[in-house]
Amino acid sequence: MTSRHPSSPRRRTVVRAAAASAAAAPVLATATTTSAAPAHPAGPPAFLHGVASGDPLPDGVLLWTRVTPEPGAEPGSGRGAATPVHWEVAEDREFARISASGTAVASAASDHTVKADVRGLRPATAYYFRFTAGDDHTAGDATTGVVSPVGRTRTAPAADAAAPGIRFGVVSCANWEAGWFSAYRHLAARPDLDAVLHLGDYLYEYGTGQYPTQGTALREHLPAHEILSLTDYRTRHGNYKTDADLQALHAAHPVIAIWDDHEFANNAWSGGAQNHTPDTEGAWEQRVAAAKRAYFEWMPVRASTEGTVYRRLRFGRLADLHLLDLRSFRSQQASIGSGRVDDPERTVTGRAQLDWLKAGLAASGAAWQLVGTSVMISPVAFGALPAHLLEPLAGLLGLPKEGLAVNVDQWDGYTDDRRELIAHLRDRSIADTVFLTGDVHMAWANDVPTRAATYPLSPSAATEFVVTSVTSDNLDDILRVAPRTVSLVAAAAVRAANRHVKWVDMDAHGYGVLDVTAERAQMDYYVLSDRTAKDATSAWARSYRTRRGTQRVERADRPVR
Structure with a gap:
């Protein structure tokens, strides 16, 4: 990956009680569709899985996309030629004021995913980003290649800055088959968030209709069987990233993500999982290595040198x-x-x-x-x-x-x-x-x-x-x-x-919005009208806060916004 800046650049991650490591560095990957292979014309590359950013720093952010270089080069397929991809970061949506740019290569080795760890940006600043693939895109002319959707991201405040406040969307546990991702749509529509914190179970490993009960799938997983191999995990990640609401979330805000068990298998631990049988499903070490590799390929997350997600x-x-x-x-x-x-x-x-x-x-x-x-x-x-x-x-x-x-x-x-x-x-x-x-x-x-x-x-x-x-x-x-x-x-x-x-x-499905100031940290809880409705509405349910120095929560009578 190369990075170049203009000659004078601007300085600038109880319901179940209550009703190894594949790649140490991030690898790049691919995706599929909702329940069938994505349709696209023969010929030029396509950006079928959206764009994303994550892990904001005061001077940078991690960018992500996936290129489908040709028909049939679906997530996990191993098909498709290596494709140079140009990325740009700008202070304006029209990309008249470019702050950083560079080129990476999407190849089958990374499932044709691309990551760019951009630095040299200004703290606490909103930026726009996009990718270009196709003829002459390495020249930086986005008009001559296939251009991705435009994403918006934001850098963190300077480490020593007295930031007046930060606001995160907070989500977890998104089962593809159980409903639509309306929570993501509502968070994407909020212009006031600094980032979205995803606390795990970004995806689920089960086969179609297996969880929580047989025969209740609103929409079917790809692949239809329980995922075990690198191809399977790549395909499942790709399928999730065809969801329009999830794409909107990633395009609107940087996402800070950690994994829980279902990114691997239910109730995972260091040597196995409740939902893993070595006799029929192979060695746990191979399965978890495949899951981690696909995760770092598909998610806008910086891996530590140990190939894990704990970080600060x-x-x-x-x-x-x-x-x-x-x-x-x-x-x-x-x-x-x-x-x-x-x-x-x-x-x-x-x-x-x-x-x-x-x-x-x-x-x-x-x-x-x-x-x-x-x-x-x-x-x-x-x-x-x-x-x-x-x-x-x-x-x-x-x-x-x-x-x-x-x-x-x-x-x-x-x-x-x-x-x-x-x-x-x-x-x-x-x-x-x-x-x-x-x-x-x-x-x-x-x-x-x-x-x-x-x-x-x-x-x-x-x-x-x-x-x-x-x-x-x-x-x-x-x-x-x-x-x-x-x-x-x-x-x-x-x-x-x-x-x-x-x-x-x-009972509710939904999301939280955490607002932090010097005086208090408040979580506003929002609920969806119906997880099975594509057009589900969102409504504020409750708010709780903790005041500085108290170590106790108390109810707040209204949301911050």
Whole structure:
């Protein structure tokens, strides 16, 4: 990849309890369609999977696209010639003021995906970007080649800047077969976001109709079978990126993403997964290597040198964003009732990552510590739930249907790591830490107590905002009942048994908008009218905030915007 600048450039990533590494550096990949191969004319290259940006820095951003160089060169096919692709970043939509440009090559080795890690931009600035493929595009003349859609991105504030505020869209858990991605459309339409934080389960690995129940697919996966190979994962990523609402989201905002389990297989851990059978599906190491390679090809994410997604982004002196990988290094989930959830030899983070997180929290001079975690850190006991609700909640969490007390796939299954991290926050007087979480297809607002059994007499060490799913099933979907009927009983029981849980919504699909200022961090929760309707509307549901220095959440009476 080459990069060139103009002669005088402008300086410038509980519903289931409640109703290795392939490439260390990013590799480039491809995609398919909704349920059939994308149609395009023979001849010139085509940009069928949109454009994207991610991981904003004060001086740069990561750009992404995928080129279909010729008919039949579908994601995972290995077909198609290597194609030079020119990229441009400008301060205006007309590209009259080019800030940076360069050329990369889309080849079958990267599934014809392209990434450009652009630097030399100005902090806290909106930019436009595009790609060109075809004759003479390397000359920088976008009129002579095939031009991609135009994307908009934004750099982060300077590291030492007193940023007045930041605002993130927050999403997780998008099952292609369960509904339309209207949440993405509504976030794409908001011009006020600095970035969108995707907390995992960007895609699902199952075959058509397998999850959550047989025969309920609104639209079918590609490939139709459960994905296992590099070709399969590339094809599934490509299929997702044919969705118009997902393309709109990526074109409108930089996306900061981490993975959870379904980017690999359900309830994944370092040596396997609940949804992986070595005897019939091959070695786990090969499957996870394929999944990671496809992920880094298809996502606007910078990989660490270990081929993982834990990393840190800074947003001026206002906030550090610590992003975790809670699948690559964790011990196998404990069996319910085994008594092993407290075993200090078991880990959800891995030793190196936990040390990295603790060091980053202690060294940060930012006002807020935001921690992107794919599974809930707040302790939650479900033993008080009525028996008829334990079974569907266990099914939602992928856990045994008898004896459910805690969700062992969350930090509840790895209590020694949580104890160590909370003790670190307390002992180092690290205040204003906010965990941002997905995974459970429900919305929560929690205090994170130092000792749940004696809360609120014992203090809260942090707070946690959990967003619901974009489409994946929650309690009313599993039970096939009207929203706010059975779930009200379950939510009341959860709150009664867990006094640090201030709110839980087990029914809605939607997204969050996190607004952070020097005085408070507030999550506004938005819900969709119907996940199965392409034109679903969005409405504000609730807001919770934590004020600086309190380590507790409280209800806010209106959204920030």
